[in-house]
Amino acid sequence: MPQQETGTELSQRIKRALKRIPRGKVATYAQIAALAGHPRAVRAVFWILHSSSRKAKLPWQRVINSRGRISLKLGNGYEQQRALLEREGIVFELGGSVDLGRYQWRP
DNA sequence: AGCATGACTAGGC
DNA sequence: AGCCTAGCCATGC
Numbered sequence: 001m002p003q004q005e006t007g008t009e010l011s012q013r014i015k016r017a018l019k020r021i022p023r024g025k026v027a028t029y030a031q032i033a034a035l036a037g038h039p040r041a042v043r044a045v046f047w048i049l050h051s052s053s054r055k056a057k058l059p060w061q062r063v064i065n066s067r068g069r070i071s072l073k074l075g076n077g078y079e080q081q082r083a084l085l086e087r088e089g090i091v092f093e094l095g096g097s098v099d100l101g102r103y104q105w106r107p
Numbered sequence: 108a109g110c111a112t113g114a115c116t117a118g119g120c
Numbered sequence: 121a122g123c124c125t126a127g128c129c130a131t132g133c
Contacts, residue, residue: 008130033115033128040128041128041130043129045129047113048130049113050114066115070114071114077114
């Protein structure tokens with residue numbers, strides 16, 4: 001049977017927003033929070049992403065911070081996220097950031 | 108019920 | 121430019 005949708009309505013809205021990010025594009029934490037209807041709920045967004053059991057089936061790798069950088073630390077998921085994004089065609093600049101003007105999802 | 112934690116952000120100095 | 125602070129939300133103990 002399908003997974004039971006638990007948590008608050010906000011959590012579910014955040015998950016729905018995450019699933020809308022198209023392949024090859026990225027979104028910022030604030031952007032997801034805004035799409036979920038709570039522009040200030042950024043912390044709720046990364047709480048969902050940081051909890052591995054909740055990020056199943058979610059394109060968690062497409063969420064980066066407002067500066068276009070991956071927020072994970074080296075050796076703690078950073079390289080995996082970067083590899084996943086590069087596989088989707090996203091090109092990282094020398095400093096390790098992505099060009100938001102080029103790759104940010106605009107609904 | 109209260110406090111700590113977590114992949115953030117914008118603003119101030 | 122880099123560091124500090126406050127604001128924000130859900131969850132776990």
